[in-house]
Amino acid sequence: MTRRNCMSGGLAAGWPLGVIGGVLIASWCSPVNAAANPAQPPNDQCRPATKLEYNSAKQQYLLRNGVGAYVRTGHLWRRYYWYCPL
Numbered sequence: 001m002t003r004r005n006c007m008s009g010g011l012a013a014g015w016p017l018g019v020i021g022g023v024l025i026a027s028w029c030s031p032v033n034a035a036a037n038p039a040q041p042p043n044d045q046c047r048p049a050t051k052l053e054y055n056s057a058k059q060q061y062l063l064r065n066g067v068g069a070y071v072r073t074g075h076l077w078r079r080y081y082w083y084c085p086l
Contacts (some may be wrong), residue, residue: 035066039080042071054081 041048054070057063063070068085 026066039074041082042073042084046071046082049081049083051079051081 049070054063054072057070066086070082070085071082072079073082074080
């Protein structure tokens with residue numbers, strides 16, 4: 001029975017790719033990247049709203065009414081809330 005070297009093939013051969021992938025993901029999710037691309041409102045008339053304000057309107061079924069509408073934009077990890085008059 002021969003003893004197998006842990007550094008030959010397999011996991012050891014893939015670590016450079018893992019390091020490169022980790023660096024790319026870290027640079028893509030960094031706060032510097034978020035500051036370079038600030039949140040833009042859906043249109044010029046929208047104003048920023050708080051998450052509390054949005055959730056309160058959602059609970060009272062007022063996300064859309066005769067005066068305006070609340071809009072949630074952004075990705076799953078970073079949400080932006082807006083109130084847009086109609």
